[in-house]
Amino acid sequence: MMRLFRPLFRLSLWVVTFLLAMPVLTVLLSWLQWNGVSAQILWEMSQNVLPEYVRTSVLLCAGVSLGVISIGVVSAALVTLFDFPLRRTLEWALLLPLAMPAYVVAYAYTDFLQFGGPAQNTLREWMGLQGRVLPEVRSVWGAVCVFSLVLYPYVYLLVRAAMAERAHHLMEAARLLGAPLRRRILSVALPLARPAIAAGTALALMETLADFGVASYFGVQTFTAGIYKAWLVMDNRIAAAQLATGLLLAVTVLVSLEQRAQSRLRFATGRSDAQSTEARAHTLKGWHGLLAFGLCFVPVLLGFVLPVLLLCRALLESVQSMAVPWVRFVHWSLNSIVLGGVTALLAVGLALWLSSQARFNGTALTRGLLRTVGLGYAVPGAVIVVGLLLPLGWLQSVWPQSGAGYWLTATVLGLVWAYLVRFVAVALQSVGSGYARIPSTLDESARLLGVSGWRLVTTVHAPLLRKPVAVALLLVLVDVMKELPATLVLRPFNTDTLAVMAYQLARDERLGEAALPSLALVVAGLLPVILLSRTLGREK
Amino acid sequence: MRHWSWAIVWGLMSGVAMAQGGVLNLYSARHYPTDEALYSDFSKATGIKINRVDSDDAGILARLKSEGSASPADVILLVDAARLWKGEVDGLFMPVQSKILESAVPAQLRAKPADTGGTAWFGLSTRARVVVYDKLKVARQEVDTYEKLAEPQNKGRLCIRSGSHPYNLSLFGAMTEHLGPVKTELWLKGLVDNMARSPKGGDTDQIKAVASGECAVAVTNTYYLARLMRSSNPAEKAMAEQVGVVFPNQSSWGTHINVAGGAVARYSKNNDNALKFLEYLVSPEAQNHFANGNNEWPVVQGLKLDNPALKAMTGGSFKSELIPISAVGMNQIKVQQMMDRVGFK
Secondary structure, eight states, X not given: OHHHHHHHHHHHHHHHHHHHHHHHHHHHHGXXXXXXXXXXXXXXXXXXXXXXXXXXXXXXXXXXXXXXXXXXXHHHHHHHHEEOTTHHXXXXXXXXXXXXXXXXXXXXXXXXXXXXXXXXXHHHHHHTOOXXXXXXXXXXXXXXXXXXXXXXXXXXXXXXXXXXXXXXXXXXXXXXXXXXXXHHIIIIIHHHTHHHHHHHHHHHHXXXXXXXXXXXXXXXXXXXXXXXXXXXXXXXXXXXXHHHHHHHHHHHHHHHHHHHHHHHSOOOOOOOOTTSGGGSOEEOOHHHHHHHHHHHHHHHIIIIIHHHHHHHHHHHHHTTTOOOOHHHHHHHHHHHHHHHHHHHHHHHHHHHHHHHHHHHSOOHHHHHHHHHHHGGGGSOHHHHHHHHHHHHHHHHHHOGGGOHHHHHHHSSHHHHHHHHHHHHHHHHHHHHHHHHTSOHHHHHHHHHTTXXXXXXXXXXXXXXXXXXXXXXXXXXXXXXXXXXXXXXXXOOTTOOOHHHHHHHHHHTTOHHHHHHHHHHHHHHHHHHHHHHHHHHHHHO | OHHHHHHHHHHHHHTOOOOSSSEEXXXXXXXOGGGHHHHHHHHHHHOOEEEEEEOOHHHHHHHHHHHGGGOOOOEEEESOHHHHHHHHHXXXXXXXXXXXXXXXSOGGGBOOBOTTSOBSEEEEEEEEEEEEEETTTOOGGXXXXXXXXXXXGGTTTEEOOOTTSHHHHHHHHHHHHHHOHHHHHHHHHHHHHTBSSOOOSOHHHHHHHHHHTSOSEEEEEHHHHHHHHTOSSHHHHHHHHHEEEEOTTTTTTOBOEEEEEXXXXXXXXXXXXXXXXXXXXXSHHHHHHHHHHHOOEESSTTOXXXXXXXXXXXXXXXXXXXOOHHHHHHTHHHHHHHHHHHTOO
């Protein structure tokens, strides 16, 4: 019976991968549709603006990597390896910026810190100065700060999960060999977390490259801006898709760098031994404890507390002029949560299935398929939309009775598909790094005991993957709730989400009204964050 | 598990429009919450339920193109003339014949008659693109034409939003018609040289920048300024009072205006309801709503305007340019490439 299933599995693997990879494939195949108009557009752009776009994007990525790694690693290390005042609260508080859409954070800070904003006005009054007193928020460096503050939780989460499973026997051995604590951390614990750091940074960079909202609001001319320009202004989807291949190239480089880092280390660890003295966290006292607290509190303050306070301030200021539509808010929230939940379950299920298939039949082809799916995250949402709409538009014109065009946009089918294309990659990253921590020897032992195939996955892998799966569910849920470009274009009637409303109101320069869906988004995003933190805490 | 199956079923069904009279499927680029009253008033008066999706112009056009003949859209509302033209040219609209619409909307604010005799789209409201300036630092005569914005006396003074935004693309497209491409490119270069900061934010941000002193001259759509003038937030009102406003080119070809309009979708399944809705949008109640709700100008002539902010801005009426909208639409790509060459971000 199993033998019948195997080719079926393999076929369905191909089908699923094809469906998920279709937008990327469409984009790559756009080079085949080379024509004079798109060629002229591309040539003109390469003469004038593309070099600058590339430079800006590279600078942005470098800055965000630095920011995200430093904040994520420092906070994860402090929280798992040490004990200091309020550590338990900070452990989950550090996840809070995950719930904030980058665009809203950008808007809140701009409103506050810009030339004519309250911060500079107050400073000018106090110091009796004229003109600009703070650096311009709306610049590449401002964007680096915003992205670092909003995206560091990716690194934090994955590094924390990795460090919580730190190889106790290795640390114990190092301790017995006389290595001081500092050396044990720097030479043993941190390197073990390197694949997690690489994975988290890759995710953060992919999200940075795919962003449009922050970059366009700040006037930062990234490569993605060029893609949107070709699509929306020049109205040439072919040129936009061809430019998008450049973006995909960058992401492929990122992904392969990360894969190489992972394979270089042997990160299979045994189960944590609570009896080991290393299992007890090192208590920090006095000003050490205070410093640790400060280092962990600052990201939470800047990435969550301050933006929320600024939003509340904006909301209160305009609450008199605005009739708050509570019923509609409930509707938007329900839409966001249901869409997010359904997509998260589907995405994690697919990721588990794809990863387990790759583990069992680890051919280069299967790995190649997985890598293609993993690229979906970096493709800008609007390019995924183009990648979906183009072939389906063709299908619609060639076979009108299929109603393909209708099913895509009049139901949530197209939207969930676009979400899956982007976010199965997120689930794959987490589940993949979780799988990487399970030694292959475990599989062999299980097979010797007669457990293989699907039973192997459910009885042996699943318990070990609980943490990565929880992480993946959370990341996908929150990401779907924050997602914007695909939702804007593909959502069916009466399916406004919180993210869409926050964006539309903020774009129309009504921050007071945008504050309410933004805050609702944050609150809704908080619940999975707290839930996740509880799950992770209980595992200890 | 049952909850999720329900959720999936609900999700899949939630979008399916019941195509039996009494429903209207609307794709709208008008993202103004004040329009809610428009839709609910129509539903109350006619009993027709409106299913709506808001998006930006380009997203709507892209979606229509790929949905093809299976598209559920009945009415499409867009906020930029060039995009209306593009939709017409791409065959996404169905030309309709309606005495009410043709008599209410002036000829230059609707599509040229199609070969079949109908009209593809109708303008529903207009907005002007004007210059605001710091009353203390800038003299009105220094900025009373678009051309003067590029002149040396305004160096380091100008704040303007990104050139790629449809409002600017249409303005620059119109300038190309008036000045020709060579002079327009030089004019764009002059604008870049005069900028106080590189383009950031939206139109309201530009007004705020003038009010706070970061720059002295800005370009904005009239309804953003009117919104500030009528705001119940004292800080915003003060901002509006600090700036002066001038409607450029009154003594030459007139101030640039852009058109927000609507059309019946090519594959609409609810033609009658669609036409009813468009005709409702040119009724005095709806037109007044555009004027008082979102501070735009109604297209219908002879309507008594009851908007103190708009009145204060114009002092009555103003000369607006008469440009064929197709020309503006056709210039869009050329204009974007000009901007790329001169470094207009």
